[in-house]
Amino acid sequence: MKKIAVIGGSGFYEFPELGRNESVSQMTRFSDTPIELRRAVLTGRSVFFMPRHGSAHHCPPHKINYRANIDALAALGVDAIIAVNAVGGISDACAPGNIVLPDQIVDYTWGREGTFFDEFEDEMCHVDFSYPLQSSFRKQMFDCLGREGLKVISNGVYGCMQGPRLETAAEIQKLQRDGCDLVGMTMMPEAVLAREKNISYLSICVVCNWAAGICSTKNTAEENDSQVAPLSVDDMKAVLEEKITKVRTALISALTLV
Template sequence: MLAIIGGTGLYQLPGLQTETHHPAATPFGDASAPVQQGRLGGQPVLFLPRHGAGHRLLPHEVNYRANVFALKRAGATMVLSVSACGSLTEELAPGHFALPHQYIDWTRGRRETSFFGRGVAAHVSTAEPVSRALCAAVASAAARVPGLMLHQGLTYACVEGPRFGTRAESFLLRQFGAHLVGMTNVPEVFLAREAQLAYATLAIATDYDCWRDDPEEHAQMDAIMARYAACVDMAKALVGHLLAAPVVEPEPAVRGALNGAVMTPEHLLDEAQRNWLAVLRR
């Protein structure tokens, strides 16, 4: 089942016929909100607003582990993250969409980055952190939305926030080879892999960050929200086309990411550890 994580400005999924709410409480704390389960265009879908109802949580305050766990427990096999971002390259103009394939973690250690630790050791490969199958399905759906310009194969750099970056930081990320900058997709993307969930980011470029010379083009919240709002309808249309298409099958490498990755023997785990690990292994 596909799960949608709504980013800035996307706090509900219009047209979703809600059938149930899954609890926010998890072994890793509370998710940003209860997970909505329902149907959109007749297809089952899950929805979770990343920042909570009404946008209460800053990027570093989001409980990413609880969010991903709650979605997996509710039956998700795929996650599409809808996120606002800044563009670090001329070609990705504000108002364009992007599907990054790689991520750079430029956060500052304030976030819980893994389900593992505290007596359960595991090392999961994130060399290819997104699901190419899900990305291909999203790109196919995007091609059916008039006016939607989509870029693929880019690199997303995640910064700590909540402030917008300095020009020096913007130039540094460009030197790293990043094409996008945002505040939320790390550790979300890596936790999704630990949970054996196919993951893709649908990034909406709202600004040129601050690497260009004109101060009027530097990231400002009011301009970001205005541009994002203008693009949300296209994002919703894309999701509709995605759900109307044949169901995507995640790659075996994604759905089996924990095979051989867990180092701690089963008999050393307590009941609570076995229970949450069983959810991740589904």
């Protein structure tokens, strides 16, 4: 029976819906300190929970030890990851409050430790990453999110930026031209490291805001100012708080169905 890990993003630091659970510490060669997780059993299946930024959101996106996190999950025998990511919306369908299950990634990050294959040994280790977000949980997750009254989009392109600052309007225009529907900071190298460990990876993206400058095209016709109000972190948090509880409930429903 598969072991599953849920990786919580911004606003998702605890998972009380798991019910009875225990603390698990896993050492990895990529960290001097153990990786701390929670483990529960749902319908006979081990489910691990890992808050990506730490329980107090102390680690910014570019400083997360992605290799240690994924290596720890692999060592625990995890077969599938369901990750939750807070994102900005770029395309019309990806409005604040909507949930997107993206199927493609464009990586704009730099300087992150993005592979387990630091040296080639017997052969070159180039993993196929053509379709980065394949998962047997996609349909169940889509259905369970919908049953919670959430508007869910079943595909999209996630543009992963370096952070921790938010993007300029010109950068978002570039992402839009590149075909990105969403912008975030944490899916890479997390997703490719999972692929290198042969762990399936599905992302649930909670759209918290329109990306920089995009809101100018979504405003009412009578709003003619070329300048757009700065993005509000408080507004983003409010959307997350409203949606994350439903996402957690949907996760439990999906995990007990498979």
